[in-house]
Amino acid sequence: MTADTKNIVILGGSYAGLSAAHYFLKHVHPSLPDSGEQYHVYLVDPSTHFYHRVAAPRASVSFDLMPITKTFHDIAKNFEQYDAGNFTFVQGKATLLDTTRRTVTIQYSGMKKSKQTELPYHSLILATGTRAHSLILSLQGGGHEEVIEAQTKLHNELTHAKSIVVAGGGPSGVELSGEIGEILNGATCRFKKKPAVPKRRVILLCGSEKLLPVLRPALAKQAEVYLARIGVTVKYNSRVESTEKLGNGHTKLSLDNGESLVCDLYLPATGVTPATGYIPYELLDDRGYVKTNPETLRVDQAGARVYAIGDVGDYSRGGIMDIYDAIPVLMTNIQRDLLVAHKDDDAISPGGDRKYKKNNSETQLVPIGRSKGVGAFNGSRLPTLMVYMIKGRDYLSGAAVEIVTGSKWNKQV
Template sequence: MASDLPVSKKSVLILGGSYGGISIAHYLLKHVIPTLPEKANYQVTLVSISTQILCRPACPRALISDDLLQQDKLLVNIADQFKQYPAGAFHLLRGAAIGLDHASRLVSVKLSDQTESIIPFHALVIATGASTPSPLHGLSNDDESHLRKSWSAFREALPSAKHIVISGGGPTAIETAGELGEYLNGRAGWFSSKLENPKVSITVVTSGSRILPTLRQSLATKAEKFLAQLGVTVIKDKKVVAVEPANAGLEGALSSRAMLTLADGSTLQADLYIPATGTRPNTSFVDAALLIDGRVETNPSTLRVDKAGPRIYAIGDVASYARPAVHGILSAVPVLAANVKRDLLGTGEDRVFKEDVRETQLVPIGQSKGVGAAMGYQLPSFLVWLIKGRDYWLWTTAKLWSGEQWAKES
């Protein structure tokens, strides 16, 4: 077990190759490393399970067909985005963190060839995100080829499915139901409140008293109406307590028929079952003493992991400083990078992060409708479509992945 890092280099190690990790890497390479004395002695090392960056919010539409979104924007090569930096400044390591010794400042990484590497770090950013219950909704713990195999297995079963059940009431569940509803059933006419006799029965089951709990009640009600126009039925206050077979909808059983038992004893049969009941932070490699409610306990002002020792930070869905949301990640990037810079220089004032807790969430319902709010203001359906629903943010990702979004220090 050896380190992939040249011994002469001080490693700024970033774990995770998605929104938080990619953005922090660009920001450090543009605005932090160049300002350091002996800058040539530093290297930004990014550890990612995949060589590709995925626009994960697009998965509810992407899982249905390759024809619905631009594939060259959906998955983008990471290494290509970092060719712009001086040789030796950036290193991409394909693998997954399996251990963190924060006292000795070492990270164990299981590489793609199944060997193990021990990497010492001078500074560490934990940005490993969170995994979805269904392998259809993200890279989880494997690369992009595995994700495409999951989509392929689901698509093969889709034409013969007559009953689809989705568990969960958050955006991923509702967006998936809406995309499947429009693709399989079409949309009811202008003057119809629901689609009569849909070709495929699609049911959303949530344990909550309503769907989309982050949004106000009126928007949740509006979302239900849009779903009804696509032939989607919503069952509330009914938790799924048992699934038979137990692995239905999970790895290796994406196309399995399932019998779902609800909390009241009633049952639902599904030709296809999609669990979309939230996410699980990717923290299995982190000492439990550094976690709170499963996430890395992160100082909400500085984004440091105070209990772990100096120059250790966390950002994104894996961290506790704010609720999981892409806009929350992007607003945290300049703050975290500024505090890395302060810590590496050993001088200056901390920059302080303040979470924007105003109602902000956009939820497309099919390919032309949606509900949402931004900074506390309700948005009309057309704007939800224009901003997110037309391509699930793919129009924004080119500048983000390339680092152009971070061209100016902010």
């Protein structure tokens, strides 16, 4: 690197971060002026491999049904297509963002000795996303090997567990309990409401009166019907307040309604938390998400050329479709900002920003087992066969390949 190098730092190697890096290198970088300055992209993530966490519910019950090769993809290998002088993958974790000095402190991963460095940025994209409460459902700030180990352990536990409780009435809880119910109790039978005698007892705890908050009540009720057919019982208005490991290997769950449950295996799937521990509190909302301009995707309080993309931003409703909509907006605005800064580093782009518009329509696809599912797209209910064809067949494994290889963004949008 030379003294004239300007660092484009992207924090996060999941759907949003990978998309931003590929799009920038394919379309934005070639458009920037070449006058002795060099723009270099740094993509930072603690894991060497991208985790296709959409497929976590099926991978968590069987690697035969969802092979590791479909859920984990080598990040650095998929960026070898670009000039090494323009891109560097850093295996590390952001520990401190200093917007005054415009640096990010990086704690390197995969080393015997602790090592940190300060990485200065000319432009910064925050894309660290969110984390589930269970290691089987998302990376927790470490390597992908931790997830594989946790899922392998769960596979073994499922062979012996007679009673399983999954907590969480959202998509993760419904999908996970559906995969568990089918692999333990057999495939869905359309002529029976539920198995006469389920082989295993599977309970799904829902904290409210309805499953799947994004979807209409009729679809939520249909999801319960499909779950019942594979031996999954839904228990509503039930949240876990505390857990206790018993001497016989069982787990006791104390619920907020005063009841208690004892089970062989307990799996929390109760939402996510933003991965923003490195970000100054004044840049975060009261839930811990990055305060983001909902139209431009800039983090206005962080200074020039700082952006947030994906689940980490408070503008987002979450999900891959949201990222697909946001990436072209972000990349157009960062391109404009960099062209202006080329003349005056402190200048702000005058008007003409590309605007992001949040899609609040009823859109969600939730597979239940390996043949059923419920869902809607832009307010229209989808038949179960279509949910299976789009998502349930392989949990969008093809979309994961497009993201990690960058082929999703071969054309400028």
